[in-house]
Amino acid sequence: MRALISVSDKSGIENFAKELVALGYEIISTGGTYNKLKEAGIAVIEANEVxxxxxxxxxxxxxxxxxxxxGILHxxxxxxxxxxxxxxxxxxxxxxxxNLYPFKATIEKTDDFEEIIENIDIGGPAMVRSAAKNFDSVIIVTDVADYDLVLNNLKNNTNTVEFRRDMMIKAYEHTAAYDAMIANYMNKRFNNAxxxxxxxVGSKVFDTRYGENPHQKGALYEFDNQFTSKFIxxxxxxxxxxxxxxxGAAKIAAAFGKEPAVCIVKHGNPCGFAIKDNLFDSYVEAxxxxxxxxFGGVVAVNGIVDKELAIKMNEIFLEVVFAAQxxxxxxxxxxxxxxxxxFEQGTQYLELANDTYDFKRVDGGFVYQDADFVEEDEVRNAELKSTRQATQQEIKDMEIAYKIASLTKSNCVVYVKNSAMVAVGMGMTSRVDASKAALRKAEDMGLDVSGAVLASEAFFPFRDSIDExxxxxxxxxxxxxxxxxxxxIIEAANEYNMALYFSGKRHFLH
Known part of the structure; x- marks a missing residue:
């Protein structure tokens, strides 16, 4: 029996090779892998001898x-x-x-195109694909984490065709993801992505019990280990x-840096948000x-949930609490x-992946775009259009309302007062309807909206929203x-002695 070993990630390779030798395998290797195994005293044949x-x-x-x-394919x-x-x-x-040349690590550390080109693996994917194609007879190993699994199957005579088939699928996933990464990088560099x-390409984290409904299957996939490393x-x-x-809740709660923000979401929409002096007060106000x-909602906490806050949250039924800790x-x-x-991240504050791109499923395909972000100075640099200027508290409330509006389904309006959301209208076909719906809800809740800041993620087409x-x-x-x-709109604001600011940037979320 012979094994060909050629890896970029050499962690654990010495022990794996030693165990294979003990099982009766001859080892063939190349380049740095050959040198490492030889230095470890492992009997190894250099590939050029073959x-x-x-x-x-x-x-x-x-x-x-x-x-x-x-040798692999026959x-x-x-x-x-x-x-x-x-x-x-x-x-x-x-x-x-x-395992393949570290293309991802290369593009993260350098923009030198010649170095990047040289870190595109050719022989590696060819061998992986060959071994995977002939899985009926050949074991293909592409993941360091599988070394013990392979050895156990060899030692226990459970090197079944089903086992090799599983390894084959993993191998083709590996080369497909690798080629996809290269193609996406080249398009980003030369074709504006x-x-x-x-x-x-995503990596599976876990199966969900079902999809949106019980008759649908579902699973969570991740980019760049966001959930593997930050979802406990x-x-x-x-x-x-x-x-x-x-x-949705985490994006809003984490949008304010290290501020003690709490966001409550129901069916994908925010129904509560506040930033107060501490997380307890923020939750109470939210x-x-x-x-x-x-009731039955999801709460995202930008910080650590302690016993006092937990007791308060436990007063009603919440389906999910997600926090830094x-x-x-x-x-x-x-x-x-x-x-x-x-669920927690195991961090001090919520940390977002801040994905560079965004996409949405449509019938027959998907639409793809640059991800939308609210720049930190977007509100601070907004242009005053009215005679009256905002107070310092109103500026803070504007920043909160504007970010929430930008992360909430259009058409959307958000009312914030003293750093807490007091009304929100979202997902409406008319912006004035969104404004009215928000105010009706606030009235039902007995909330005083007077003195609040109003934010809209897109322009008001008519002055009726200002009138309301x-x-x-x-x-x-x-x-x-x-x-x-x-x-x-400006005339109406001045008529009512309102402060009116234009940010100059629309943030639709459809």
């Missing part, structure tokens, strides 16, 4: 050779293949262990819908906005609620501007 051809072109060609690929169940292998002097290779093909399950099982709500909708004492408090789900805001006592408005009736 290929009968030296490595050439500065290592670009090492294993692209019939003695390598013939079928052991066909006598004609076995006869031809014998005739050609091709010896079988029964295990291939390859909008090439003829777009590849979206403390209690319960995250559902498909939970993950959407957690993402809950006031819409305690009815908050939830202390053991707080977890004990939540233990009395069977249905609550607890005035009736509610709003004294400050921020919106992008850009309507053909902007002059009417």
């Amino acid at each position: 290929t009968k051809f030296p490595e050439c072109f500065e290592g670009r060609v090492k294993t692209l050779n019939p003695y390598i690929h013939g 079928r052991r169940d066909k006598q004609s293949h076995l006869d031809q292998a014998k005739e050609l002097g091709v010896e079988g290779i029964d295990l291939v262990c390859v 909008m090439g003829a093909k777009q590849f979206i 399950t403390l209690k319960g099982e995250a559902s498909f819908n939970n993950m959407g709500d957690i993402s 809950l006031k906005c819409d305690p009815v909708s908050a 939830i202390t053991p004492e707080a977890q004990e408090v939540f233990a009395s609620k069977k249905r609550i789900k607890l 805001a005035n009736k509610a006592g709003v004294k400050c408005v921020i919106e992008p501007g850009g309507s053909i009736r902007d002059d009417e």
Whole structure:
């Protein structure tokens, strides 16, 4: 039996090779892997002894050779293949262990195109694909984490075709993801990231119990280990819908740096938000906005949930609490609620992935775009259009309302007063309807909107939204501007002695 080992990530490779030798394998290797194994005292054959051809072109060609690929690819169940292998002097290779040149690490550390090109693996993917194609006879290993699994199967005589098939699937996932990464990088560099093909690759984290509905299957996939490294399950099982709500709530709660922000979300929409002096007060104020909708909702906490906060949160049914951390004492408090789900990041504050690109499923495909972000100075640099200027508190409220509006389904308006959301209207077909719906809800909740700041993620097409805001006592408005009736909006604001700011940037979320 022979094993070909050629890896960029050499962690654990010495022990793996030693164990293979003990199981009766001859080891073939190349370049740095060969040197490492030889230095470790492991019997190893250099690949050029098998290929009968030296490595050439500065290592670009090492294993692209019939003695390598013939050894991997010939079928052991066909006598004609076995006869031809014998005739050609091709010896079988029964295990291939390859992981590829670190292309991702290279593009993260340098913009030198020549270095980037040289870190595109050619021989590695070819060997992986060859071994995967012939999985009926060959074990293909592409993941360091699988070394023990492979050895256990070899030692326990459980090297079944089903096991090799699983390794084959993983191998093709590995090369597909690798090629997708290269293609996406080249399109980003030369085609503004909008090439003829777009590849979206995620790694599975876990299955959800089902999808949006019980008859649908679902699973969570991640980019760049965001959930593997920053999503810790403390209690319960995250559902498909939970993950959407957690993402929406966390984006809003984390949008304010290290501020003690709390966001409550129901069915993907914020129904409570506040930033007060501490997380306890922030939660109390956030809950006031819409305690009815908050029942069974998802709460994102930009910080650490302690026992005191947990006791307060436990007064109503919350489906999910997601925080930077939830202390053991707080977890004990939540233990009395069977249905609550607890997740944390294991950080001091919520940390977003801040994905560079965004996409949305449409019938027959998807639309793809640069991700939308609210710049830190967007509100501070907004242009004053009215006679009256905002107070310092109103400026802070503008920043809160504007960010929430930008992260909430259009058409959307957000009312914020004293650093807490007091009304929100979202997902409406008319902006004035969104304004009215928000105010009706605030009235139902007994909340005083007078003196609040109003933010809209897109321009007001007519002055009627300003008229409604005035009736509610709003004294400050921020919106992008850009309507053909902007002059009417400005006139209305001055008529009501409102402060009016145009940010100059629309933030639709459809």
